[in-house]
Amino acid sequence: xxxxxxxxxxxxxxxxxxxxxxxxxxxxxxxxxxxxxxxxxxxxxxxxxxxxxxxxxxxxxxxxxxxxxxxxxxxxxxxxxxxxxxxxxxxxxxxxxxxxxxxxxxxxxxxxxxxxxxxxxxxxxxxxxxxxxxxxxxxxxxxxxxxxxxxxxxxxxxxxxxxxxxxxxxxxxxxxxxxxxxxxxxxxxxxxxxxxxxxxxxxxxxxxxxxxxxxxxxxxxxxxxxxxxxxxxxxxxxxxxxxxxxxxxxxxxxxxxxxxxxxxxxxxxxxxxxxxxxxxxxxxxxxxxxxxxxxxxxxxxxxxxxxxxxxxxxxxxxxxxxxxxxxxxxxxxxxxxxxxxxxxxxxxxxxxxxxxxxxxxxxxxxxxxxxxxxxxxxxxxxxxxxxxxxxxxxxxxxxxxxxxxxxxxxxxxxxxxxxxxxxxxxxxxxxxxxxxxxxxx
Amino acid sequence: xxxxxxxxxxxxxxxxxxxxxxxxxxxxxxxxxxxxxxxxxxxxxxxxxxxxxxxxxxxxxxxxxxxxxxxxxxxxxxxxxxxxxxxxxxxxxxxxxxxxxxxxxxxxxxxxxxxxxxxxxxxxxxxxxxxxxxxxxxxxxxxxxxxxxxxxxxxxxxxxxxxxxxxxxxxxxxxxxxxxxxxxxxxxxxxxxxxxxxxxxxxxxxxxxxxxxxxxxxxxxxxxxxxxxxxxxxxxxxxxxxxxxxxxxxxxxxxxxxxxxxxxxxxxxxxxxxxxxxxxxxxxxxxxxxxxxxxxxxxxxxxxxxxxxxxxxxxxxxxxxxxxxxxxxxxxxxxxxxxxxxxxxxxxxxxxxxxxxxxxxxxxxxxxxxxxxxxxxxxxxxxxxxxxxxxxxxxxxxxxxxxxxxxxxxxxxxxxxxxxxxxxxxxxxxxxxxxxxxxxxxxxxxxxxxxxxxxxxxxxxxxxxx
Numbered sequence: 001x002x003x004x005x006x007x008x009x010x011x012x013x014x015x016x017x018x019x020x021x022x023x024x025x026x027x028x029x030x031x032x033x034x035x036x037x038x039x040x041x042x043x044x045x046x047x048x049x050x051x052x053x054x055x056x057x058x059x060x061x062x063x064x065x066x067x068x069x070x071x072x073x074x075x076x077x078x079x080x081x082x083x084x085x086x087x088x089x090x091x092x093x094x095x096x097x098x099x100x101x102x103x104x105x106x107x108x109x110x111x112x113x114x115x116x117x118x119x120x121x122x123x124x125x126x127x128x129x130x131x132x133x134x135x136x137x138x139x140x141x142x143x144x145x146x147x148x149x150x151x152x153x154x155x156x157x158x159x160x161x162x163x164x165x166x167x168x169x170x171x172x173x174x175x176x177x178x179x180x181x182x183x184x185x186x187x188x189x190x191x192x193x194x195x196x197x198x199x200x201x202x203x204x205x206x207x208x209x210x211x212x213x214x215x216x217x218x219x220x221x222x223x224x225x226x227x228x229x230x231x232x233x234x235x236x237x238x239x240x241x242x243x244x245x246x247x248x249x250x251x252x253x254x255x256x257x258x259x260x261x262x263x264x265x266x267x268x269x270x271x272x273x274x275x276x277x278x279x280x281x282x283x284x285x286x287x288x289x290x291x292x293x294x295x296x297x298x299x300x301x302x303x304x305x306x307x308x309x310x311x312x313x314x315x316x317x318x319x320x321x322x323x324x325x326x327x328x329x330x331x332x333x334x335x336x337x338x339x340x341x342x343x344x345x346x347x348x349x350x351x352x353x354x355x356x357x358x359x360x361x362x363x364x365x366x367x368x369x370x371x372x373x374x375x376x377x378x379x380x381x382x383x384x385x386x387x388x389x390x391x392x393x394x395x396x397x398x399x400x401x402x403x404x405x406x407x408x409x410x411x412x413x414x415x416x417x418x419x420x421x422x423x424x425x426x427x428x429x430x431x432x433x434x435x436x437x438x439x440x441x
Numbered sequence: 442x443x444x445x446x447x448x449x450x451x452x453x454x455x456x457x458x459x460x461x462x463x464x465x466x467x468x469x470x471x472x473x474x475x476x477x478x479x480x481x482x483x484x485x486x487x488x489x490x491x492x493x494x495x496x497x498x499x500x501x502x503x504x505x506x507x508x509x510x511x512x513x514x515x516x517x518x519x520x521x522x523x524x525x526x527x528x529x530x531x532x533x534x535x536x537x538x539x540x541x542x543x544x545x546x547x548x549x550x551x552x553x554x555x556x557x558x559x560x561x562x563x564x565x566x567x568x569x570x571x572x573x574x575x576x577x578x579x580x581x582x583x584x585x586x587x588x589x590x591x592x593x594x595x596x597x598x599x600x601x602x603x604x605x606x607x608x609x610x611x612x613x614x615x616x617x618x619x620x621x622x623x624x625x626x627x628x629x630x631x632x633x634x635x636x637x638x639x640x641x642x643x644x645x646x647x648x649x650x651x652x653x654x655x656x657x658x659x660x661x662x663x664x665x666x667x668x669x670x671x672x673x674x675x676x677x678x679x680x681x682x683x684x685x686x687x688x689x690x691x692x693x694x695x696x697x698x699x700x701x702x703x704x705x706x707x708x709x710x711x712x713x714x715x716x717x718x719x720x721x722x723x724x725x726x727x728x729x730x731x732x733x734x735x736x737x738x739x740x741x742x743x744x745x746x747x748x749x750x751x752x753x754x755x756x757x758x759x760x761x762x763x764x765x766x767x768x769x770x771x772x773x774x775x776x777x778x779x780x781x782x783x784x785x786x787x788x789x790x791x792x793x794x795x796x797x798x799x800x801x802x803x804x805x806x807x808x809x810x811x812x813x814x815x816x817x818x819x820x821x822x823x824x825x826x827x828x829x830x831x832x833x834x835x836x837x838x839x840x841x842x843x844x845x846x847x848x849x850x851x852x853x854x855x856x857x858x859x860x861x862x863x864x865x866x867x868x869x870x871x872x873x874x875x876x877x878x879x880x881x882x883x884x885x886x887x888x889x890x891x892x893x894x895x896x897x898x899x900x901x902x903x904x905x906x907x
Contacts, residue, residue, distance in 0.1 A: 268671050354602065361685065433657050
């Protein structure tokens, strides 16, 4: 299982396999306490967002102390984006008025101390750095709830100075407060997971993942007062309601979307396409594979998995890694060029570029696998294929999931003439470089 | 006064929609209308350089131990400090090779920044303006603006991208995007140390690639009909493949990556060494690249800055940089310019050394290092029309404050904006231009006078040239 990030990854995987309600998972993350890297995977998620305090000239060796209010602010911005689809980064420094008029109508009316109020749910939460055997344990913290309350005048390392205001815990949407004697983080989990925006944010995010883009875009930056948002209010409401009615089951939600005729539409549109039709999802959205998808698709198509180590096990695909591969520079360069995500703060979008095309042609990620002599798909196929026709069919099926047309078959058979193994490898290379492989359509 | 610049590549505008890149984001759906330029016309760009190589020492160089040398409690016994000229001294231990090239370099010692955070400082160094989170997604890197400006000068034979990066991905902010500019002005960023995206390594590899590419084209010709009726961007990636192959198929490209062992040893097998070697080759090839941004990472020595036992320290970084820059200056200075008789490639190339801020002067801190310091730091220049050996600006005895800005603006320290005004000027670009049709509607000024904490004088550092 490992520790730290690996443990969190394992915990998420377990949750998905068991299909625990999403509300429970979010509650765990928001209320986790204990020793961050080992005992409570969810506590680790919060601990990672820590902001280091200033070095104390009186205690020159006591670096890596935590600036609590800044840390809480960072985490509040993070979880609000992920769980509520709201980007509170701007109002974490200043009122919305006179700043956000052209950026976000809803947040224009919000004040900085309303952000303090949201952050204050974590007001008493502390991260205490762990020391073992006289050494600071590497970024491991104990998370508990016995600190002082959120101070709206506390010094900041990374933000505009806090100048006071009402920092009593209250939810940014609707202002609900913890009940008497309710632990404020428990209150946060209760209020947040029962709020309609929580369901809508989830529904929108997974819809965006499956359909290519959200009913609200960007998915972590809803503008709750924008007139044309969501692009289809009835759809988003229905999706959110269905999610709630099925006990916030992730599996059920994904199944619902994938069984719909909307999801199963072809990317082919009969007639003249107009950009306005996009928000009606009138055809499947064509997108380039993400970096992990692309790497793994190449590994699977060539039958040559990678050899990555997570620290506790060996895996063959990027999607099985808790975080991007650090070593093996060729893979790293390839992944970065295609928009590598670390599932934390690196967005996975990146514009297309000539460098991407260059790497697909000659990065070792591809060329090392296009080798008829290496054990893998091509080598096996050369031995087992009935004849050249079968060889070509299998290469097409395995690489781009369809049979070749007559014209494609003719070109492919010709390619095998000069040298069968080289031709077969070249054919797979060409298919790996074709738009049909690179794109999800 | 508005000038319209014709958009020459209609089909590629929509390629921004590929890769799930924010389809309904504010500008992803914007088809790239012709960039609307407003030329302020108040500048006279010098146009003295055909190329510019910017070497970024990412993580922050200690100014008082390097090119603004000040004797202090942190000065190490093995520095072997020697006088250069006037009040300029240099540690021979840190910069053995550059010690004999100081006559070629000009130094600006009166820089000041508002940043103390790496990510933001390195963003500032790549974007030429302070980070504004509300606008960041639309702001292009300076290199992309240069690519836009110099596009009309590309010749039919040019295949190399106008803007080349080396190790930008190791910078704290990564390689910045083209923002609101069309994707074709994007940097081609190579990480030489990790070997990403280099070139076919041999004639054999070239032949294999050529045959595969031929097959790809033949196959795509019969596969293309199955794309009909679908998103036309589906096939749009083929344009990038074509331009990628143009580069790969140009024999000058693998030649630029030819790095015989002796040359690698001479320059150093590290990020800055390999970057400078590649930059030299690319400048020699003159095959389309005009602006090269090299990142030399890992200068951030908060602790053990001069501890020889540590795997990463200032000794190592200084020596790596010293060797690379010295060899670059030697090679460029020794190569005749094919354009102007009597001139060298160094005359044609503006070399700039930048870093995001300085490091705390005085004694080393409690963990034997130096922290960040933004009130005084430096940048360096060579070639490209600059006069060698200029020392502009002065700091106090401790290197803590600028006491003389050294240029015509007595009250204003020199900023990163001014560094870029200088680069634009050398490349012949009017740095007071503005682009008005941005997604946010806020005019993009090439050199913006609205600084983070105070107004910035949007002028070049003329004293480098006269």
